[in-house]
Amino acid sequence: METIYTLKKQDLKPWLESLAQDSDVYVPARDRDNSLVDFFNLSEIKDDLGFGQGQEKRYVLDLVEKTKRSPKQVMYPHWEDLLDFSYEKDPENIEDEKIKLSVSQEAPNSIIFGLKSCDCQAIAKMDAVFGQGIVKDPYYMKRRENTVLISLGCDTVFEDCFCTAVGGSPYGFDHTDLGLMEDGDHYVVFVYTKKGNALAQASNSYLAKADAKDGQDYKSRMQERGRKASEKMSSMWPKTAVEDMAEHLNKAFDASQWKKVSQQCISCGACTFVCPTCYCFDIRDDKDNRQGKRYRCWDFCTSYLYTLEASGHNPREDIQKRYKNKVNCKYNYNFQRQGHLYCVGCGRCVEVCPVDMDIRQIVAAVLKSKQP
Ligand code: SF4
């Protein structure tokens, strides 16, 4: 059995502040000025952060709402410099010009606190994208190695949540370092990994070890809480098993429904930018005379420019093809490559879409159109 600790709720603030002395600690908080729940760096907002609803601070810790953006930005920023370059002439030989490179690679120790289990599942998928294969992405991997994940089980299920339909669960702690369950005046802390164990041991002023009997009881209650939260989940998703999705989508590849379901999309990219599992990027150079920067920034496949070729040809010139690709990337192509879906059912894309497109209804409509 995992090692299990308890943490008094009154110790949460000092515990997080003690962790912030050595690491960037990201916490989910509501920014009252912007009516937005997001992950914020504790050190940057700590004087303006309240840990209870009654306090008149700009930010308030929010462990219930899901954050507007996903935590992927901690390890995979929206925009990051990869290297600086400059062209330098050899004074001995004016014809000889060399390119001087200096690589930027910031990877501070980070802790993300208050993750939902869907976001942890998503980080595991990002690990597969950037950390598997012959060439691993050193920028992502360095940050990932230096990041500890602390999750909190979900008891509140929102209208657009569907993690259980895509293989997850509200208390699915399988990809976290520490998993927390709220329990009266304290949190129960389950340790899952070496990183989590090291953090728990270094936090012995705040965490108290549970004995074996209490530990067993906490574990049973955690499973029961997960079961109850799962029962609240919307049934809007088609009743298709995760492992059958790819096959069904292959059969529906030429379905006429694609045109109907995708025509509303305005290619704004909002669904991609909030999605915890979208990983596409563009690499660009910003050059001024003889020096410059190479940077990468997120890209999105519903954009016309995403597949526009230098010749002017675009293999996905209409939104129907682009949206079909997006859905297949999430529920078909990556499943065939890696054996898991690239959607964790967080529902952010449903919430953010300005034209009310709901990926659950779209998949259901397409699959239904091809059923006998
Ligand atoms: S596709 Fe939508 S529901 Fe699925 S992980 Fe991305 S944002 Fe969440």
Ligand code: SF4
């Ligand atoms: S948020 Fe909606 S409109 Fe914007 S790209 Fe995504 S599906 Fe299209």
